[in-house]
Amino acid sequence: MTLARTRRIVQGLFLALFLFLFIQTESKGTDELGWPVRLFLDVDPLIALTTSLASRRAEGLFWPALVLAGLTALLGRIFCGWVCPLGTLNNLAGGLRTTRPNPPGAGGFRVKYYVLLGLIGMSLFGVQLAGILDPISLTIRSLSLALYPAASIAATSLFDAICRLNLPLVTPASEAVYGLLQKTVLPFRQPWSAQGVFIGLTFLGLLALNLVQRRFWCRFLCPLGALLGLLSRRSVLRRSVSEECDSCGACVGVCQADAVPAGKDRWRASECLLCSNCDDACPKNAVSFGLMKGRPRGGLDLGRRKVMASIFAGAFAVPLLRISPLARPRMSDAKLIRPPGALAETTFLQSCVRCGECMKVCITGGLQPTLLEAGLEGLWTPVLVPRIGYCEFGCTLCGQVCPTGAIRKLPLERKQQERLGHAAIDRGRCLPFAHATPCIVCEEICPTPKKAIWLEQVAVKDRNGRPIRLQQPHVDLAACIGCGACEKHCPVVGQPAIYVTSAGESREEEHQILLQPPPAAPAK
Amino acid sequence: MKRFVAAGDVVVLKPNIGWDRAPQYAATTNPDVVGALAKLCYEAGAKKVRILDNPVNDARRCYRQSGIADAAATAGAEMVYMDGRKYRDVRLDGKALKSWPLYGEIFEADKVINVPVAKTHGLSGLTLGMKNWMGIMGGARFRVHQRLDESLVDLVRVIRPALTVLDAVRILTANGPTGGDLSDVKRLDTVVAGTDQVAVDSFGATLFGMKGSDIGSVRLAANAGLGVMDLSKLQIKKIGV
Numbered sequence: 001m002t003l004a005r006t007r008r009i010v011q012g013l014f015l016a017l018f019l020f021l022f023i024q025t026e027s028k029g030t031d032e033l034g035w036p037v038r039l040f041l042d043v044d045p046l047i048a049l050t051t052s053l054a055s056r057r058a059e060g061l062f063w064p065a066l067v068l069a070g071l072t073a074l075l076g077r078i079f080c081g082w083v084c085p086l087g088t089l090n091n092l093a094g095g096l097r098t099t100r101p102n103p104p105g106a107g108g109f110r111v112k113y114y115v116l117l118g119l120i121g122m123s124l125f126g127v128q129l130a131g132i133l134d135p136i137s138l139t140i141r142s143l144s145l146a147l148y149p150a151a152s153i154a155a156t157s158l159f160d161a162i163c164r165l166n167l168p169l170v171t172p173a174s175e176a177v178y179g180l181l182q183k184t185v186l187p188f189r190q191p192w193s194a195q196g197v198f199i200g201l202t203f204l205g206l207l208a209l210n211l212v213q214r215r216f217w218c219r220f221l222c223p224l225g226a227l228l229g230l231l232s233r234r235s236v237l238r239r240s241v242s243e244e245c246d247s248c249g250a251c252v253g254v255c256q257a258d259a260v261p262a263g264k265d266r267w268r269a270s271e272c273l274l275c276s277n278c279d280d281a282c283p284k285n286a287v288s289f290g291l292m293k294g295r296p297r298g299g300l301d302l303g304r305r306k307v308m309a310s311i312f313a314g315a316f317a318v319p320l321l322r323i324s325p326l327a328r329p330r331m332s333d334a335k336l337i338r339p340p341g342a343l344a345e346t347t348f349l350q351s352c353v354r355c356g357e358c359m360k361v362c363i364t365g366g367l368q369p370t371l372l373e374a375g376l377e378g379l380w381t382p383v384l385v386p387r388i389g390y391c392e393f394g395c396t397l398c399g400q401v402c403p404t405g406a407i408r409k410l411p412l413e414r415k416q417q418e419r420l421g422h423a424a425i426d427r428g429r430c431l432p433f434a435h436a437t438p439c440i441v442c443e444e445i446c447p448t449p450k451k452a453i454w455l456e457q458v459a460v461k462d463r464n465g466r467p468i469r470l471q472q473p474h475v476d477l478a479a480c481i482g483c484g485a486c487e488k489h490c491p492v493v494g495q496p497a498i499y500v501t502s503a504g505e506s507r508e509e510e511h512q513i514l515l516q517p518p519p520a521a522p523a524k
Numbered sequence: 525m526k527r528f529v530a531a532g533d534v535v536v537l538k539p540n541i542g543w544d545r546a547p548q549y550a551a552t553t554n555p556d557v558v559g560a561l562a563k564l565c566y567e568a569g570a571k572k573v574r575i576l577d578n579p580v581n582d583a584r585r586c587y588r589q590s591g592i593a594d595a596a597a598t599a600g601a602e603m604v605y606m607d608g609r610k611y612r613d614v615r616l617d618g619k620a621l622k623s624w625p626l627y628g629e630i631f632e633a634d635k636v637i638n639v640p641v642a643k644t645h646g647l648s649g650l651t652l653g654m655k656n657w658m659g660i661m662g663g664a665r666f667r668v669h670q671r672l673d674e675s676l677v678d679l680v681r682v683i684r685p686a687l688t689v690l691d692a693v694r695i696l697t698a699n700g701p702t703g704g705d706l707s708d709v710k711r712l713d714t715v716v717a718g719t720d721q722v723a724v725d726s727f728g729a730t731l732f733g734m735k736g737s738d739i740g741s742v743r744l745a746a747n748a749g750l751g752v753m754d755l756s757k758l759q760i761k762k763i764g765v
Contacts, residue, residue, distance in 0.1 A: 029588030160609065188584060188605075363582045392582055393704075394544045394589065431670065440647040441666045445580060447543075449704035455646055471646065489580070491666040 003276040007081065011088040018085040022143055023185055025360045031396055031412065038357055040085070040136045041403035045069040045231075046224040047134055047353050050119060051404045054128035055350035072228045076235040080218060080225050081256070081273030086135040087218055091256075093207040094214035108220045109258040109271055113302050114310040116226035121314025126346075127321055127377060131353025133223050138203070141356035141380065145193040145369055146200025148360075152187050192388055193359075194368045199380070215256050218273070229270035233300055236291050237274065239267045244286035251278035251287060270300045324375035329510035333373045334501040337384040337482065340391055340418040341399040341408040344507050345374075351406035354380040358398035358407055364389025366484065367398065382407075384420060386484025386500050391420060393447035393483060416448075421482035422504040422513065423453070423475050429497035432472045436460045442473050442486035442498045452479035453486060453498075477504065478518045528686045528719075531569030533634035536576065537561060537601070538685075540641045540656050541590050543702050544581035550694035551703040552590035553641040557691045557715060559595030561639060566600060573601035576629065577659040604629070611662035618678025620671040625662035626679075635686040638721065642692045642728050644700035647672050650732060651701050652725040653688045654680050654741045673740030680721060680741075680750050688724045690716040692731050722751025723758050730755070 024035040041047060048065035052058050068079060080087050119130045131137040159178040162171055193199070209216035218225050239260075251260050259271035260278055279287045325331040327345055339358055342348050359367040359382055366389025369380040382398070384391055393416060399409040410418060423442075431437040443453040455471035462468055475498075482500045490496035504513045529535055539553035547555055562573045575596050579586035587593040587603050596603050611625040630636055640656035647669055648655055657679045658665060668675040692714040696703045703709070712731060718724040722745045726736025736742045736753040746753035 027582070027584055029582075029584035029593070163609065363585065392544065392585065394585060395582075437670050438647065438672070439669050441669055443646045444669075444701060447581075447702055447704065449699065449708075451699050451702070489666050491664060491669070493664075 002280045004280045007275060008091075010082050011091065014083045015085050015088045018139075022140065022148075022360070025144075025357060025401060026188060027361065027363045027395065027397060031394065033361070033397065033400065037361075038355075038401050038403045039064075041140070041353070041355055041357070043068045044134060044136050044224065044403075045072075046116075046119075046130055046227050047137065047403060049227065050123040050128055050130035051351055051353065053120065054123040054126050055347050055404075057347070057351065057405070069231055072231040072235070074235060075237045076232040076269060076272055076274050077225065077228045078237075078274050079228055080222075081275045084135060084218075084224075086139045086222075087215070087273070089139070089207060090210055090215045090217055094210040097211050097214055109268075110302055110306075111220050112222055112226040113229070113300075114306060115221060116223040116230075117307060117310035118314035118317075119223055121311035122317055123314075123350075124311075125315050125318040126350055127318045128350045128353070129377070129379075130223060131355060132379065133221070134353060134355075135217070135222055135224050137353045137355040138206075140360070141354060141369075142199055142203035144191075144356035144360035146196040146203060148187065149191040149193050149196055150200060152190055155181060155186060156190065189365065191360075191365050194385070194388075195371060195380070199369070215273075219257050219271075229300070232272075233270050235269055236293065237289060238269065238292045239272065239278070239287065239289050240292065241267075242284075242286045242288070244284040245282075246284065248283065250281045250283060254278060254281045268300065321375065321377040324377065326373065326375040327377055329508050332502065334503065335383070335385075336370070336373050337386070337420050337484070337500055337502050338505070338507065339367055339382050339384060339398045339407050340396070340415050340420055341410040342382075342507055343406055343408065344509075348406050348507075349374065349378055349381065351404045352378075352381045353404055353406075355403060356380075357401040357403065358382050361397045361401050362389065363392045363395050363397065364488075366390055366488075384484060384500075386487035387496065388488075390484035390488040391482075393485075417481065417506075417518075419481045419504055419506040419517075420484070421500045421502040422477055422480045423482060423484075423486050423498050423500050424503075425473060425475060426495070426497045426499065429492050429495065430473070431492065431497065432458075432460075432470050434497075436462050436468050436470065438470045439491065440471055440473065441489050441491055443471075445485045445489045447483060447485055448479050448481060450479055452476050452481070473498070477514055480504075525564040525568040528637070529565050529568040529570050529635050533565075533570045534572045534574065534632075535565045535570045535635045535637060536574050536629055536633040537565075537637050537639055538630070538656065538659060539575065539577060539590075539592060539639040539691075540643075540651075540659065541577040541586045541592055542579045542581070542659060544579075544585040544589050545703060546589055547591045548694065548706065548709065549703045550641060550643065550696040550709045551701060552586070553592065553639050553691045554693040555591035555595035557689065557693060558592050558639055559599045559601075561637060561689060562596060562599035562601035565637075570635075573599070574604050574629065574633070575601050576604040576606060576627070578606045578627065578661065579659070608662075614682060616678045616682060618674065618681060620674035621668070621678040624665075624679075626683075627660040627662065630660050630683060636683070638685040638688040640688070640690055641694075641696075642690055642731055643696035643703070644698055644732070646700075648676070648741060649739050650725075650729060650734070652728040652739070653690055653721045654725055654745065657683055673744050676741040677744045677748055677750065680745055681748070685721060686719070688718055688721045690724050690728050692716060692728065695731060697732065720751040720758075722746055722753060723755070726751075726753045726755060727758075727760065 025037040042064040045065040048062035162174040254277040257271040367382045427433040431439040446453045543551040545551035610628045614626045645651040654676045698708040
């Protein structure tokens, strides 16, 4: 078996593991998931680096990333070539390109380093946007918010159609298959995603770039690849070419990156994905990989001016982004309801890598990606949209899957007192207030042990002057945690008669309404 | 149980699993009651016992946290997650509801046993057996609160359980129907069973120191001739265990 075939099997296994953990990022009725679902994010050094730089927090959470960084320094970019799920998907998409490979670009591979330096420049000054481009984050987000929901809706529509046809043999068989899929890979409930099309097309577009050049993303754009490239410049696992080489150029064409621009001697350690294609392709069997001492020859010259320009560009983006009032307390969007346990907005934005794990795991599907509600700096961060799904009282899963602690992992008793905001009643739409019609749904549904919505017995009159006794709801700010269950179930369609805003949210001192807001229980 | 379940029957148990609460909060039917009933059904020769509800909170959590999923597994009964395709519009021609999407299995099963838990409720006063039928409603069911009592009676007109077993092992005396505070829970260690769902609810009201006539749906259902409200006209057997 050639090394390249071994590599493909390993890639397949890691992709399978990645997808398995993704599927497992779903509640099974308890408050534990049972699998280390964020494993790939945990080992990602780009997330670790930019998050700790931007938020100035380490909190002991990034040691798995150090393991990968160390491994890369020793062995080179094996993660890119053998492990990364997006790399493997790029390989698969690259199979669609049937024409001869493009000759390696002049210096296009350097672009990803400038991207990386720009992101680091930003994070040095407190803006964390690396998650937008980080391949692990990008892939999980695209799956969570676009491809998986789309696959689910496609499967459901297909099986529903066969079910309606009610064909002998066919329908029972398809129902059995559907039942099996529902128990294994399909989501428990159809996930809805506010920006599925946008995020999904972006992802498919990135895969389509393989038609221009195989592994386009990995060669030219990936900031994690760039970081691992920088780390691998002195790796000891290196390529050597024997005297047999007659510079036929076979290796140049099969290289998955731009690591062997001129065949024989020039080899860029920082670009090599250790895919071993060149080893397999060499007709003279002149290429081999092995452990070597000393300094490698091919360096990585990024150009001092360009390096400085990239860092400055990133740094300059910081004040530009910060002009937005939306990330400021008391000026933020009233509907910017963050998940329970989210850090105060500034630190939250510095920590959130927009991986979409919280939105994937959200039991009601209420966590949605923002577009511009939190400014461009907050793009694709999670916001609770109660009309889509409320925050389930007994659930702490979003805090458990967050890879950076942007959503803290709160103990359940503590989370149940964490205010996401407060509910408010629109008396112009509320049935008992505006229309003398009985309705107590918000009170019925309210999950706090002492209901935050209480009912007042009143006597009102209808248009004919007939007296009617009914109950009108009121919100007790001391008890309301802003979970949004009332908003979700309010029978007034469209603009609900009771709705939550972030006013009063625990995480933001300046967002309190009451002079003496109820204290949260101390964590046990 | 042999009086109510015949050999080979498919039996649907409809407990109240509407909320994501542990059994001790009395927001959901006691799992021991559900488990015992499932076991009795099998002993009476039932072919299959299926347990279902359309919960308000997440179904996965409700089934697990209520303890009913575990009780069902022990008894060999099947927990059924509601399948959106199995609701069908049922003509009710009632006072409040003309027709409504209801869960088909309730009508397809050979026998249905209603297994509610006794709790307070902001609008209906108490939620007992008849109110439990909201858990088989699809559609925009929160709209029925505008004429709740009449709507419940409309449902009772078409849903005829073989038996109603009201769980009052623990009752929720305030902050219902969701609960969440143990000081609102009262332990009665009582189970009320009957074939007349109106009578069971009427008796259930007495557990809270109320009368059947205090509950709108009981009063209306009795007036409509769907059951007996007046406890003095009933044969009530009290069995101590």
